[in-house]
Amino acid sequence: MADEKIEASSSHVEDQPSVRVTEQFFQAEPAWSKYIPGGYSRSRCVKLSGMPMVICILILAGTCLLFFGYDAAVMSLVNINPDYLEHMDSAGGTSKDAARIGGIVSFWFLGFLVGALMAGSYADKIGRLKSIQLGCVWGIFGACLLASAENFSWMVCGRIISGVGCGHLNTIAPIWTSELADYNLRGAYVSVQFTMCVAGATMTYWMEYAALKTQSLQFAWRFPQAFQMVFLLFIVLVANFLPETPRYLAKTGRLEEAREILGRCRLRPSEHAIEQELAEIQEAIRIEATSSAHGFISMIWKKDALHTRRRVGLAMGIQMMEKLCGPDAIAAYGPIIFGLSGFTGNLPALLAGFNFISYTCSVPIGMYFVERAGRRKLMLIGLLVMGSSLLIAGPLARMAINTPETDLYKKKAYGAAVVAFVFLYTCGFGSTWITCCWVYPTEVFPLATRAKGVSLSMVSFAVWGAVINEVIPYVISAVGWWVFIMFAVMNFLQLIPVWLFYVETANRHLEDLDILFASDSPLAYEMEREFGEKKRALGFHADAPAPVHTV
Structure with a gap:
């Protein structure tokens, strides 16, 4: 079993500081990859180290997630634009029209699913950076179609292709940063990226709001679709000058380059620490090469020594739970949700925009706590905060709706309370789950299946995102303020x-x-207990870094 393999091959780095893996475990890049331009080049990579290099990495990854947030929220106010509704033949206000508009939003998730699977299938072969750049090409093509759409079918094609590009970027960018980051900074890296993600969503919302108020209706929905190309062109250009991950370089046999990148990307590098980390990577390559679960199907169905199937379940499960927490209902249908507070006119749309701002401001809180409190505690705290906020908001919304206009003071007071608790819900999600649900899948998979594993988690994200975005308008129409209670219960159940x-x-x-x-047990406390026993048996403290294994 894996336990015996790992323990039998373990020794301290000081006993053998230079661990080598035989060439049979290396996987050279396929010949066809040279026909894909761009990607990492040792001669082209910027000669920076420490914090300057970290800043460059975060700028590129942050822009990838900025595009994701922008693209995911770009339909927020487009969906209520009269000119857009006329072009989509959906201006009648019927249930059929609502289904068409919701379908256009949901088709993006279909493209996202396809893009995630595509990226996962070749990111381990051609590298992380080339995969990101390929995603940008899809995204640029999609943006051109969206900005020029004249009918429903045209718009659907544009949404799908744009989703393919976003699926590439959102799958690979977190992997890229997680594999470049210091082990105690991975969560902070991802938190920075998703601060940019939410900033992108906020940007597109207010851009569309301003355009609706100051420009023609046609410009107000076409320009935001075209503007996302700016981010994609920046990513395509800058990615040529940044490092590939040391884990990918080591896997393809470029150990000296991997050692060099490790030294440049660490804030406090030392020769001993770099050699130890490189040795751990090499041993992981050896162990993972013996696993039988390398393809998508085998990862899901086949039981192997590394328990890859369990890891797939955790990664896909966390993305499903993230959607069932309810953030899409607040983000994509914000004006409708804030309409449940009893406010009318232009105020619900303004409140939805201010909610995006509070969302953006809350994400850095997660950056601070994600490493200090840990993923597990942060997720549990987030579920309690979100569930409690929505549980209170529901009855308040009922009071706000049912209070007659003649008692305007009380009606506004109830409405303001609903808004406050929805804002609290959003801040709870932004400061906890949005970081945890994206960093967790990048951590749980072994190197050999990391890209494919994360792409499977993106499949879960896309499927559940499509379902939620399609049904939410009907749910709100059918149950009204009970939608708050529904999501509150879901949050509590996920504890x-x-x-x-x-x-x-x-x-x-x-x-x-x-x-x-x-561990053969799927229970977290059993895994921790066995992990501590193994570490102590090898002479390490349970919280110490992994021992280096030799071949």
């Missing part, structure tokens, strides 16, 4: 699987997690 199965991954080397997941 159970998080408590039972989601083991802590913070402040652990990615290679350390192979030992953690070697």
Whole structure:
């Protein structure tokens, strides 16, 4: 079993500081990859180290997620634009029209699903940076179609192709940063990216709001679709000058380049620490090469020594739960949700815009706590805060709606209370789950299946995102303020699987997690107990970095 393999091959780095993996475990890039321009080049990569290099990495990754946030929210006010509705033949206000508009939003998730699977299938072969650049090409093509759309079918094609590009970027960018980051900074890296993601959503909302008020209706929905090309062109250009991940370089046999990138990307590099980390990466490559679960199907169905199937379940499960928390209902249908507070006219749209701003401001809170409190505690706290906020907001919304206009003071007071608790819900999500649900899938998979594993988690994100975005308008129409209670219950129910199965991954080397997941038990507390026993048996403290294994 994996436990025996790992323990039998373990030794301290000081006993053998230079660990080598035989060439049979290396996987050279396929010959066809040279026909894909761009990507990493040792001679072209910027000669920066430490914090300057980290800043460059975060700028590129942040722009990738800025595009994701922008593209995901770009339909927020487009959906109520009269000129857009006329072009889509959906201006009648019927249930059929609502289905067509919701379908256009949801088709983006279909493209996202396809893009995630595509990126996962070749990111381990051609590298992270080339995969990101290919995603940009899809995104640019999609943006051109969206900006020029004249009918429903045209718009659907544009949404799908744009989603393919976004699926590439959102799958690979977090992997790229997680594999470049110090082990105790992975969560902070992802938090920075998703601060940019929410900033992108905020940007597009207010851009569309301003355009609706100052420009023609046609400009107000076409210009935001075209503007996203600016981000994509920036990514395509800048990616040529940044480093590939040391784990990918080591996997393809370029150990000297991997060592060099490790030294440049660490804030406090030392020769001993770099050699130890490179040794851990090499041993992980050796162990993972013996796993039988390397393809999408085998990862889901086949039981292997690394428990890849369990990791797939955790990664896909966290994305499903993230959608069931209810953030899409607040983000994509914000004006409708804030209309449940009893406010009318232009105020619900303004409140939705201010909610995006509070959302953006809350994400850096997660940046501070994601490593200090850990993923597990932050998710549990977030579920409690979000569930409680919505549970209170529901009855308040009922009071706001049912209070007659003659008692305007009380009606506004109830409405303001609803708004306050919805804002609290949004801040709870932004400061906890938006970071955890994206960093967790990048951590739980071994190197050999990391790109494919994260892409499978993106499939879950896309499927559940499409379902939620399609049904939410009908749910709100059918149950009104009860939608708050519905999502509150979902948040509380999710406390159970998080408590039972989601083991802590913070402040652990990615290679350390192979030992953690070697446990035959899926229960988090059993995995932690066995992990501690193994580490102590090898002479390490349970919280110490993983021991280096030799071949």
